Amino acid sequence: MWLKKTDVVCITGGASGLGAELAREFSSRGCAVAVIDIIRPALADLVPTVRYLSADVRDLDAMTACAGTIADELGTVTVLINNAAVRRPWTPILYEDVADMQCVLDVNLMGVLLTTKLFLTGMTLRERGTIVFVSSALSMQSPAGLATYGASKAGLVGIYESITGEFSANEHIKTLLVCPGQLDTEMFGDITTPSRLIAPVVNKTALAKRIVLRVEKGGEGFLYxxxxxxxxxxxxxxxxxxxxxxRKLSGMDDVHPGQRTRDYT
Structure with missing residues (x-):
């Protein structure tokens, strides 16, 4: 097994949803786990053995301080889970607020770039590291009304591909891209998939177990x-x-009951 109890895992956006499940799974395997999130976890998501730090992934100074705290208290991060992401209201591009657009791109793209850059230095010095990028099925086909979010997740795939290329000759640094369909989390709780048979909702606990198992075995590549x-x-x-x-047959462009994709008057 690649994953060891001496590994230090850092999960961004780990206070709730998939991130909280990942924190629980890695902690259960004896790893030291740190969560960086702008919110505090609810009591049900709190893992006693996890170190929680508060920071916005867009804030370089705050993230640098968090990285220093983790290094001092837990050691060098050897597993980084880029999970933090935000979504703004399901809105046609003509109505989308520019501030919302900037927020989504900053968190979902710049946040990943900054976080990865911060922790890669320690991984390369130690010659040991795995970076997981949690993207989305929407990185490949984005529905109407979700242009900015889809673009951010597609950009995340680009980040994964580039960093994988940078370390293709370095067997010590591994990368994994995760692209799930709709998760049973709060972020997409306001929609219903067009077909539960073809596109079932993904259970966050089951997905967390699959991700940890891939990391545990030293797996790289894709997890769809x-x-x-x-x-x-x-x-x-x-x-x-x-x-x-x-696209029309799938119903993907009409999944949100409140969208106005054809109303431009």
Missing amino acids: TPFYVHFLPVMRIVPYTISRRL
Whole structure:
């Protein structure tokens, strides 16, 4: 097994949702775990053995201070989970607030770049590290009304690809890209998937176990779930008329009851 009890795990956005489940799973394996989040965990999500730190991933000074605290108290971070993300209201681009757009891009992209840069130094010096990028199925096919969020998750794939390329000759640094469909978390609790049969909601606890198992075994590459996510890249290589028809059949552009995708008056 690649993962050892001496490993130090840092999870951004780990106070709730998938991040909280990841903190619980890594902690149960005996690793030292630190969570960096702008919010404090609810009592149900609190893991007694986890070190919680408060910071905004967009704030370089605050994140640098957190990195220093983790190094002093727990040691060098050898597993980084880039999980922190935000989503703003489901809104057609003509109505989307610019401040909301900037927030999503700053947290979901710049936050990942800053965090990765901060912790990579220690990993390279120690010659041991795994970086997990939690993206989304929406990085491959983004529904109407969610342009900024979809763009941020697509950008995260680009970050993963570039960093993987940088360390392709270094067997000590591993990278893993996670692209789940809709999770049973608060972020997308306001929508219903078009088909629970084809696109079932992903259980956050089950996904956390799968991610930790991949890290535990030293796994790299991609983790797509549920099964339909594996076929989303095909939508970009088939003729446009087919791709457009598939989008319509999927119902992905009409999943949110409050969106006004065709009302531009």
